[in-house]
Structure formats: structure tokens, C-alpha cells
Amino acid sequence: xxxxxVRPWRNIDRRKxxxxxxxxxxVGGDAPISVQTMTNTLTTDVAGTLDQVQRAAVAGADIxxxxxxxxxxxxxxREIVAESPVPIVADIHFHYRRAIEAAEAGAACLRxxxxxxxxxxxxxxxxRAAKDYGCSIRIGVNAGSxxxxxxxxxxxxxPDAMVESGLDHIRLLQDNDFHEFKISVKAxxxxxxxxxxxxxxxxxxxxxxxxxxxAGGLMSGTVKSAIGLGNLLWMGxxxxxxxxxxxxxxxxxxxxxxxxxxxxxxxxxxxxxSCPSCARQGFDVIRTVRTLExxxxxxxxxxxxxxxxxxxxxxxxxxxxxxxxxxxGAGKGMxxxxxxxxxxxxxxxxxxxxxxxxxxxxxxxxxxxxxAAAAVAGATGAAAAR
Numbered sequence: 555x556x557x558x559x560v561r562p563w564r565n566i567d568r569r570k571x572x573x574x575x576x577x578x579x580x581v582g583g584d585a586p587i588s589v590q591t592m593t594n595t596l597t598t599d600v601a602g603t604l605d606q607v608q609r610a611a612v613a614g615a616d617i618x619x620x621x622x623x624x625x626x627x628x629x630x631x632r633e634i635v636a637e638s639p640v641p642i643v644a645d646i647h648f649h650y651r652r653a654i655e656a657a658e659a660g661a662a663c664l665r666x667x668x669x670x671x672x673x674x675x676x677x678x679x680x681x682r683a684a685k686d687y688g689c690s691i692r693i694g695v696n697a698g699s700x701x702x703x704x705x706x707x708x709x710x711x712x713p714d715a716m717v718e719s720g721l722d723h724i725r726l727l728q729d730n731d732f733h734e735f736k737i738s739v740k741a742x743x744x745x746x747x748x749x750x751x752x753x754x755x756x757x758x759x760x761x762x763x764x765x766x767x768x769a770g771g772l773m774s775g776t777v778k779s780a781i782g783l784g785n786l787l788w789m790g791x792x793x794x795x796x797x798x799x800x801x802x803x804x805x806x807x808x809x810x811x812x813x814x815x816x817x818x819x820x821x822x823x824x825x826x827x828s829c830p831s832c833a834r835q836g837f838d839v840i841r842t843v844r845t846l847e848x849x850x851x852x853x854x855x856x857x858x859x860x861x862x863x864x865x866x867x868x869x870x871x872x873x874x875x876x877x878x879x880x881x882x883g884a885g886k887g888m889x890x891x892x893x894x895x896x897x898x899x900x901x902x903x904x905x906x907x908x909x910x911x912x913x914x915x916x917x918x919x920x921x922x923x924x925x926a927a928a929a930v931a932g933a934t935g936a937a938a939a940r
Contacts (some may be wrong), residue, residue, distance in 0.1 A: 836881025
């Protein structure tokens, strides 16, 4: 947020990882932590799947994963990839031919479990296709589908078993001189997933895909994901994330960005700071915030907005936000701009006025960013000409 200074106690030192490419999106290294989701339509429903992909992209998704369980799905994938505004990951579980077909269809990445797709010869065929068509690979280890020999060795899914599975799969790829891969070790149990990811982060420099799998519905899954992913991200672990919810994929994207925004790892759109409301409120805070979140959903420029019902905490919060409104009395409140009192505004016009202020501020920020980019480009061009 533009008015919040950098504080040493707010810094997160990200784990150093190799960088790979998923289509046009860089994952790992110093690249921004990317947000993913997965479609839940039948892949053969090209129009329906594309609609989900496009809505997810509008919400900010950097990458979208699509299941390809059969040959009809990989045929449909070609049409979807051609129209998709973001890179597509093909989700492969067992049949190695589906992975090869998905690579041929233009998938930017193949999500596979190398141990599940056959012998070494078949793994080599998938790797050859990935190399030929410029795909990266995600090794997807899941506590619910660990190899039988690991379950027999450890007795149950556990961090050691999950990490051993992941490292075995890494060796399969590296033995075939393939290094464009990332890896996940997902579980629905927050403690199991967090422990496995911590061990994995120490054992490899591969980019890490974070997720708490089968997290639940919108409310419960958001809470579980925020605890699990937030804890790992706070430790600097994670290069790309997917929040798994039994909900619209767009909701997964929104929750993913909110988790990253809360940790200062990535900023997109308006961050609303609002009070829970109480008897002191000078206006209906809950209704106002709900309306503003809907009305401002189209803003992608990073900025902060405080909506506080009374003057107890309102002025203090407004000092640290781009725009603020604090409830007062007699049907009006105070508007703050850049942390300073600006003017009073009647509650009846407050929502429209705040929307106008946010849109104007977004335009100012975007214009300043364009001017800065043009100045850098000009300086670079001038230096090159000398």
C-alpha cells in the first residue's frame, strides 16, 4: 500500500529457488508469487471451460490448471489453449499418453506424478514431449495418493514419506536431464502439509507450489488455507500458490491474493481496512463495505481504503491509507486523502463519492507508473545510443 513504509519487522526473506517458466509466467527466483486456480467444468465443454478461465484471469489468476483425463479432453485442450489469456497447466494423473497429447496441444506445464505414469521408458517419453514443446512439469505429491511402498515403509502418510516421494520423482526428471520443474507436497491436514513443505524446502532448490488440498468450502477452506499457506509464506516458502476450495474458481483467486496481500508479498486492487462496527458507528459499516467491495472489484491498481464507523480508531487508520472515511455524527463523516483530513461528506453520498475518489486515485497512480516506465525506457535508450 502506497502510504505504508517498509518496516524491518514486516520483511519476509523468501527462500532462494531456481526459476522456471510456465508459458509467459516466471515461477521461482525473484519472480512474484503467482496465483493459480483450476477449472471445475468438463474440459470437453470448451465454451464453459473458457468462460471459467477468462473469469479467473480477470480476477487476477496468473495460471489456470485444467484436468485432461481422456483423449477427448486433450483434443479440447488445444482449442482452450488457443483462446486462453493465461498459461494452461494440464492435469495428468495416470496415462502417460495424455501428458504427451497435452504437450502437443500447447499446455504450458504438465502436472504429473512421475511414479504413477508407468516405467522409466514412459517417463522418458513424457520428458521428451515436454522438451520438444517447451513445457515445464509440476511434480504433484499428495498425501492421499502416496506410493504403496512408501505407505508400507512409513505405515501412514507423513512428511518423511511425502518428501521421499517428491525427491524420488525429482531424480527421475534430473536423470533425464530435465530441470524445468516445480514441486508440491499437498495434504488436507494443515500440520502434515506444513511439515512436509518445510522439509522439502530444505532438500531442494526447485520452485515450490503451495497448496492445502481439499481444504473445504468457501468459509472453512479459506480459513484452513490462510493458516497453512500463510504460515509457510511467512517463513519465505512458496513460489506459486493454489487455494483449493469447493467453490467458484474465481473465489480461489480472490482468496489467494488476499493471503499474499495480508503478508505484503503481492498487491493487487484495493485493500479495504474496516471496523467490525458497533453501537458507536455513524453509518452502516457492514453494508457500506460489502457495497464498496463489489463496486471497486474492477480496480487492479494497488491502494488502500479505510472505512471506520467512528472517530475512536478512524483518524488513526486514515493516516496510513490512501483514502479514508470516518463516521461522525449528524449524518456525515470525514474524508481523508493521503492521510490528511480533506472534507466532510454526507453518509447518503458517501459510497458514490468514495468510488469516484478511488477511481481518480487509481488513474493518478497508473499515470505516474507509465511516466516512470517511459523515463526509464528513455534513459536506457539514450545510454544505448551513446
